[in-house]
Amino acid sequence: MGSNDKPTRQTGKNHAFLQSLGHAWDGLRSLFHYERNFRKHLVLGAVTLILGVALQVSLTDWLWLVMAIFLVLFSETLNTIVEAVVDLVVGTTYHDLAKRAKDIAAGGVLLAAFFAVIVGAIILLPALLKRF
Numbered sequence: 001m002g003s004n005d006k007p008t009r010q011t012g013k014n015h016a017f018l019q020s021l022g023h024a025w026d027g028l029r030s031l032f033h034y035e036r037n038f039r040k041h042l043v044l045g046a047v048t049l050i051l052g053v054a055l056q057v058s059l060t061d062w063l064w065l066v067m068a069i070f071l072v073l074f075s076e077t078l079n080t081i082v083e084a085v086v087d088l089v090v091g092t093t094y095h096d097l098a099k100r101a102k103d104i105a106a107g108g109v110l111l112a113a114f115f116a117v118i119v120g121a122i123i124l125l126p127a128l129l130k131r132f
Helices: 017-034 036-055 059-090 096-131
Strands: none
Touching (some): 017 036, 036 059, 036 096, 059 096
């Protein structure tokens, strides 16, 4: 590569909003494509939204449900980042600290999922019981 050649891959900061948006979209596509648990959380979130529509939950309930869904998705995103960075740093070598970091990140997803289940149960179970 000559001194006037541009790199084929971006190595610096984004210079435009659409460039940043493109990278963010690539990240979401990567999450969907490579992360099975992210896809499972998306499906469960969609089921929750469908139930919310069917049960005609209130605006306040919608806010809680959407917050819980996005918290789980965001937690899964952070977990994926931690796993990728740890794998990049330690490679295939086992290290107790690497395992601890990955386990803690997974635990964060579990906490978010527990929160989502509790929110869903508080909002959707009473509405379901009224219907049946």
